[in-house]
Amino acid sequence: xxxxxxxxxTAISQPSTETASESCRSHRMLIVHSxxxxxxxxxxxxxxxDNLSLEVHxxxxxxxxxxxxxxxxxxxxxxxxxxxxxxxxxSVDGLTTQTDPIGVKSRLGFVSANDGVYSWLTVREMLxxxxxxxxxxxxxxxxRCENLSDLMExxxxxxxxxxxxxxxxxxxxxxVRGLIHDxxxxxxxxxxxxxxVVGVQTIFDYISILRQAGKAVVVCTHRLDEAERLCDxxxxxxxxxLQYTGTMQELRDATGHKTLVDIFVDLIRN
Ligand SMILES: Nc1ncnc2c1ncn2[C@@H]1O[C@H](COP(=O)(O)OP(=O)(O)OP(=O)(O)O)[C@@H](O)[C@H]1O
Numbered sequence: 001x002x003x004x005x006x007x008x009x010t011a012i013s014q015p016s017t018e019t020a021s022e023s024c025r026s027h028r029m030l031i032v033h034s035x036x037x038x039x040x041x042x043x044x045x046x047x048x049x050d051n052l053s054l055e056v057h058x059x060x061x062x063x064x065x066x067x068x069x070x071x072x073x074x075x076x077x078x079x080x081x082x083x084x085x086x087x088x089x090x091s092v093d094g095l096t097t098q099t100d101p102i103g104v105k106s107r108l109g110f111v112s113a114n115d116g117v118y119s120w121l122t123v124r125e126m127l128x129x130x131x132x133x134x135x136x137x138x139x140x141x142x143x144r145c146e147n148l149s150d151l152m153e154x155x156x157x158x159x160x161x162x163x164x165x166x167x168x169x170x171x172x173x174x175x176v177r178g179l180i181h182d183x184x185x186x187x188x189x190x191x192x193x194x195x196x197v198v199g200v201q202t203i204f205d206y207i208s209i210l211r212q213a214g215k216a217v218v219v220c221t222h223r224l225d226e227a228e229r230l231c232d233x234x235x236x237x238x239x240x241x242l243q244y245t246g247t248m249q250e251l252r253d254a255t256g257h258k259t260l261v262d263i264f265v266d267l268i269r270n
Pocket of ligand 1: 037040046048066067068069070071072073074075
């Protein structure tokens with residue numbers, strides 16, 4: 001952790017230097033406005049996401065939590081522009097998924113437990129390829145590749161074939177890949193799924209780096225204990241509705257329960 005934090009300053013842009021003022025900084029937040037999605041099933045419609053609104057500010061980690069089928073993935077897919085909403089939009093930097101879906105996409109980084117790597121490319125080739133997809137100028141991409149490799153301790157892997165890496169090494173590479181275009185907003189879908197204790201700690205370190213770099217971070221996870229330690233604010237989704245949103249203390253005050261687990265059990269049973 002110490003090593004990562006020591007060098008993080010050089011690897012990803014800091015909010016104070018990247019933006020001139022607080023008002024400018026506030027544009028770099030994620031706004032989700034009245035997102036809705038219905039799926040047509042054989043026996044009628046299913047509302048997977050119902051009029052969901054939330055905001056995530058720079059330097060804030062927001063836990064989007066909910067039981068199986070609550071609508072988390074559907075929400076993420078709509079924010080990422082992979083699924084057309086029936087209503088509402090997501091916006092970053094004043095751009096919206098309705099009017100400039102590619103502009104929004106270029107401002108989002110995505111890390112998922114299902115991330116794969118291009119087996120036949122070296123790690124460096126793959127990182128530069130992704131940078132190119134995001135139109136990062138080559139020299140800047142090379143510089144980011146070096147700096148982020150130091151940050152996530154993968155410098156010794158840069159010239160190795162991605163397909164030969166261990167699970168933990170791949171994880172670090174995909175974390176770097178998510179940041180190669182220096183997006184202001186990061187979406188993390190079940191980032192600790194299937195990882196050992198070291199892998200989980202890597203994710204914790206990564207998220208604290210993102211927070212300190214002023215990224216707006218959304219984390220979807222079933223690990224409520226982890227979410228409680230990681231996130232500044234939470235949205236509790238159930239059957240497509242955002243039932244509660246707020247800090248841990250606000251959730252406690254609203255529900256009368258102490259832990260996320262208790263809040264969840266109550267939510268699902270009632
Ligand atoms: N393409 C689709 N067609 C029909 N129904 C879908 C489709 N995608 C999702 N759903 C339904 O929408 C609801 C929400 O699914 P979603 O995958 O968003 O939940 P989730 O909160 O991510 O669940 P999990 O934690 O189990 O991954 C579920 O009832 C699911 O079956």
